[in-house]
Structures are given as structure tokens and as C-alpha cells.
Amino acid sequence: MGNVAVPKTVPVDNNERLPQLIRCCLPKTTNVAKHSNNGRPNNSLRFTTQLTSTTYHRNEPRLNRLSNMVCDADPIAYINAIVRLFALVRAFAMAALCLIPGLLPTTVIKAQTVLTSDRIDGTPVIDRLDASDLATGQVHRFWFRVSDNAIGQAWYVPVIVMKGAKPGHRLLLTAGIHGDELNGIDVIHRLVGKIDLARLSGTIVAVPGLNTPGLLHHTRAFTPGDGADGANLNRLMPGDPASNDRAVRYAGRLWSQVLRPNADTAIDLHTQSRGTAYPMYVFADSARARAIGELIGPDMIKIDPGVAGSIETEMLKSGVPAITLELERPEMFDRRVIGRAVDGIQRVMVDLKMLPGGSAPPRKVTPYIGDTLARVGTSRGGFATLLVDLGDSVAKGQEVATIADPFGRIVERLTAPEAGRVSTIATDPLRDPGDTVMRILYTAHSTSSDTPPSP
Ligand SMILES: [Zn+2]
Structure with missing residues (x-):
């Protein structure tokens, strides 16, 4: 919503002298009040509230910030008010047209995608995504309204469709x-900025930030708030949109409305x-997943049965x-590994025939492949000094870390329980008794019970 224009200032002494048309155009929540000056009346009336164009909730305008707008009561103000009325009528007419099928803009939805009437900073809010509805040769951006929180607002996640x-x-x-x-x-x-839509066959659906409350709280x-349950969303897929548990509900909405379809x-x-x-x-937990992993070109691939409730495993199940x-x-944001991932995903896209052959950078790393993790943990608390780096090959029985007490005296020497590659390290040297210091990936042709903290 815009502001009333200010041709010049004319002091008025009460609300009754405001032009009636201006009153009609104002939202009911707009404050029109006399400002006092050290307790004494000030003869100039000021509007102190300004609405943004952002609509957060189902057409309920949110008052955004205060500004001081001087209102005038002269004939020019009447003309401005009439102009505002025409703009209002035009906006209603446009909204009505959007309800008629066939008159929608190309980025708006025809079938499964559910577009709400809300926008945030101009970006449409959706309740469900079906990328097949959207126009080709375009990048579409949406806010997906995942679920509501306890104070009547909502959790949104960004969705990009190429x-x-x-x-x-x-x-x-x-x-x-x-x-x-x-x-x-x-x-x-970076990938969205890099892909040429004219050369792209198919669709990239990307959600850069699934856990909105977690991102806000790091x-x-x-x-999601005080008394947070601390749930791991990557153990709750496919979730349940009707659950009484807010985390399960959130996971269910993500899965059923955007991810799986x-x-x-x-x-x-x-x-x-x-x-x-x-x-x-x-x-990776299937032959095809392993092939995708090898195209990505990571340092290591762990072949395992997966983790119930993770996106990876539940996608495979479906x-x-x-x-x-x-x-x-x-x-x-580590530019080096981010760049490796962007290159690797393009190789996968070439393999999926989404990009022309030869259009992705060649793979530079041949990954080490294992199926089991061996844990190296402390029995004493103290400061861990690592004697090997991530990715290093270690022999069974090799000393890989020491634990020192606060005086610097070594109280424990840790060795590798298996030969393999260092796949996880503690970057925080302060270790409690029983903490993990590192993990070693190796091939045992069996399933490890030592489940890492990620994915
Ligand atoms: Zn993770």
C-alpha cells in the first residue's frame, strides 16, 4: 500500500476535517492521531503507520514500520484520494481476473500445484508443488508454507524450480x-546461477534450507521455540502432515507436498x-546410488543399508x-568443496541426460569406497591431538591421536582398530570420557552398528 501524497502542509485541528475520500482509502488499522509536543497539542495531524506490500497471512495485512507522513486537507488531496480509489478498483479487477482459468500468468498453476493468495516480498506462497505445472524455460521461485507455529505465524521454506x-x-x-x-x-x-535453461532438459527442484527453525537457531x-523438542528431521521422513507432533507434521508436509512428488x-x-x-x-544404499556417488567424485563413499527416516533412505524405499x-x-560456506559439489552434480545431470554430453567438468577424484565405520573414542577426558588428517590411510594398530590432561601430560594414546581411511574427525579438541575422536571407513562386507551422527 502506498502513502497519501503530500503536496503541502495545512494544519488541521481535528479528525473531522480530514477529507472523507482519504478516510475511505485508509486501512482501518491506520492510526490518525494528534502528536503532542511536550504535553501540548500539536495542530498538525500525522499518519504514523505505513503498510508494506508484503502479505504474510491469508490476506491479513501486517503493519510494518512507522513513518511520519503529514496529511493535508486541501483540494489536491481530494484528487490524490480519487487516484488511489482508481488504483484500488484496478487491483480488485486484476485479482478477479486471476480467478479465471486461462487468464493466469504462465508461472501460475494449472493443476496440482496449489498457489495461495499470499506473497512475501513479491514471491508467491505455495501450499503444494507440482513442477510439471510450471512453464518451461524459466526459473520459478516460491515460498512453501510448511506449517504454522504457536504464535499464529508460519514456517516457510524457499523452493526454486528450474x-x-x-x-x-x-x-x-x-x-x-x-x-x-x-x-x-x-x-x-551456485548451480541455479550456472545452469543454462536453454540447454537444460527436465527440471531441477531445489530447496535451499529445509529446517527453517534450525537455520534461525544455528x-x-x-x-521451533521454547521447549523445543530437538527432533532430527532427517530421521522423521516421510512424516505425517496430520501428526500431533510438530516435527513429524513439518516433515510430513515437506515430504508429501514438495519433495516426493x-x-x-x-x-x-x-x-x-x-x-x-x-x-x-x-x-549410498543401492547400486544406482553408488553410481551417482561415483559421478559426484567425492573423497569417499560409504555403502550401507541407509538410515530409516532420512530423505536418502525413504526416497529409495519409494x-x-x-x-x-x-x-x-x-x-x-567453503568455496572449494562447494565448487566440487557443483561440478559433480553437473556430471550426474549429464548422466541423466539433463545436460548435453561433455558439458560438465571431468571428475578429478576417484573415491575410496567402504562399507563399515570403526570408531576411535577416548576413555579419559582431556585435549585430543590428532596425528592423522581427514582422508589419510591408516594401518590397524597405528597411533592416530593422543589425549592430554590440562598440564599437557599425555594420559591416553589412541590407535586405529582397523586399516582404512580417516572419514570423520573431531575439530573440537576438548573431549569428555567416552567421546568420539575420529572414525575410520573400511571394507568389511558387513553392516556397522556404529551409526555416525550424520546424515
Ligand atoms: Zn546433516
Whole structure:
């Protein structure tokens, strides 16, 4: 909503002298009040409220910020009010046209996608996405309204749809289901800026930030407010939109309204958690997932049965090849590993015939592949000094870390229980008794019971 124009200032002494047309155009929530000057009346009336064009909730305007607008009571103000009335009538007419099928703009929905009447900073808010509805050769951006919170507002996630000029595969990219794992968000941002829509066959559906409360609180867990349950959304898929548990409900809405209906292949982007680090690392639980992982070109691939409730595993259960791609450390944008991931995803897209052959950079790394993790943990508390780096090969029995007491005296020497590659390290040296210091990936042709904290 705009402001009343200000041709000149004419003091008035009460609300009754405001032009009636101006009153008609004002929202009911607009304050019209006399300002006092050291307790004495001020003869100039001032409007102190300004509405933005942002609509947050089902057509309920939100008062945004205060400004001081001087209102005038002369004939020019009447003319301005009439102009505003015409604008209002025009807006209603446009809204009515949007309700008539066939007159919708090309980016608006014809079938399964549910577009609400809301917009945030001009970006449409959706209740469900079906990318097949959208116009080709365009990038579409939406806010998906996942669920409401306890104070009558909503949690939204950003959704980007790149619709290629030609039909083809649907690649789902997700990031930030753990709110402190950020590299994947920039992978999506960079990929969207890099892909030429004219050369793209098929559709990229990307959600750069699944866990809105976690991102706001810089937490791995879903932390929607005081008394937060600390739920791990990547153990709750496919969720249940009708659940009494807010985290299960949130997961269910993501899964049923956006993720599963728009995926032929899925890549879920993560990093290690706070205080720890991975190399560039893929979790894969099928032959096709392993092939996708090898195209990505990470340092390591762990072949395992997956983790129930994760996007990767639940996608696979529903027939969609999927991997979890771990991008090293949390709480940062690491340009080097982000660039590797952007290149690797383009290789997957070439394989899926979404991009022309030869259009992706060649793979530079041949990944080490294992199926089991061996944990190296402390029995004493203290400061851990690592003697090996991420990705290093270690021999069984090799000393890989020491634990020192506060005086610097070594109180424990830790050795590798198996030969393999260092796949996780603690970046925080302060260790409690029983803490993990590192993990070693190796091949045992069996399933490990040592489940890592990610995906
Ligand atoms: Zn994660």
C-alpha cells in the first residue's frame, strides 16, 4: 500500500476535517492521531503507520514500520484520494481476473500445484508443488508454507524450480535439513546461477534450507521455540502432515507436498555437525546410488543399508535413487568443496541426460569406497591431538591421536582398530570420557552398528 501524497502542509485541528475520500482509502488499522509536543497539542495531524506490500497471512495485512507522513486537507488531496480509489478498483479487477482459468500468468498453476493468495516480498506462497505445472524455460521461485507455529505465524521454506526448455528427468536437490549444515545451500545457489535453461532438459527442484527453525537457531535439530523438542528431521521422513507432533507434521508436509512428488533422483546435501568434520563424502544404499556417488567424485563413499527416516533412505524405499552428499564442515560456506559439489552434480545431470554430453567438468577424484565405520573414542577426558588428517590411510594398530590432561601430560594414546581411511574427525579438541575422536571407513562386507551422527 502506498502513502497519501503530500503536496503541502495545512494544519488541521481535528479528525473531522480530514477529507472523507482519504478516510475511505485508509486501512482501518491506520492510526490518525494528534502528536503532542511536550504535553501540548500539536495542530498538525500525522499518519504514523505505513503498510508494506508484503502479505504474510491469508490476506491479513501486517503493519510494518512507522513513518511520519503529514496529511493535508486541501483540494489536491481530494484528487490524490480519487487516484488511489482508481488504483484500488484496478487491483480488485486484476485479482478477479486471476480467478479465471486461462487468464493466469504462465508461472501460475494449472493443476496440482496449489498457489495461495499470499506473497512475501513479491514471491508467491505455495501450499503444494507440482513442477510439471510450471512453464518451461524459466526459473520459478516460491515460498512453501510448511506449517504454522504457536504464535499464529508460519514456517516457510524457499523452493526454486528450474524448468528446462525440453522435457526430461526431475532432479531434487535439498539442503539444510540440519540447520547448522550450510555448504549445500550455496551449492544450490551456485548451480541455479550456472545452469543454462536453454540447454537444460527436465527440471531441477531445489530447496535451499529445509529446517527453517534450525537455520534461525544455528542448530542441527528442529528447534521451533521454547521447549523445543530437538527432533532430527532427517530421521522423521516421510512424516505425517496430520501428526500431533510438530516435527513429524513439518516433515510430513515437506515430504508429501514438495519433495516426493517432484523427484526422479534425489541428492540431499549435508555437512558434519558442530565440532566435527567430514571429507567430501557420500552415503549410498543401492547400486544406482553408488553410481551417482561415483559421478559426484567425492573423497569417499560409504555403502550401507541407509538410515530409516532420512530423505536418502525413504526416497529409495519409494523407488527414487538418492544419495546423501556430505560437504565437510558445518557453519561455513567453503568455496572449494562447494565448487566440487557443483561440478559433480553437473556430471550426474549429464548422466541423466539433463545436460548435453561433455558439458560438465571431468571428475578429478576417484573415491575410496567402504562399507563399515570403526570408531576411535577416548576413555579419559582431556585435549585430543590428532596425528592423522581427514582422508589419510591408516594401518590397524597405528597411533592416530593422543589425549592430554590440562598440564599437557599425555594420559591416553589412541590407535586405529582397523586399516582404512580417516572419514570423520573431531575439530573440537576438548573431549569428555567416552567421546568420539575420529572414525575410520573400511571394507568389511558387513553392516556397522556404529551409526555416525550424520546424515
Ligand atoms: Zn546433516
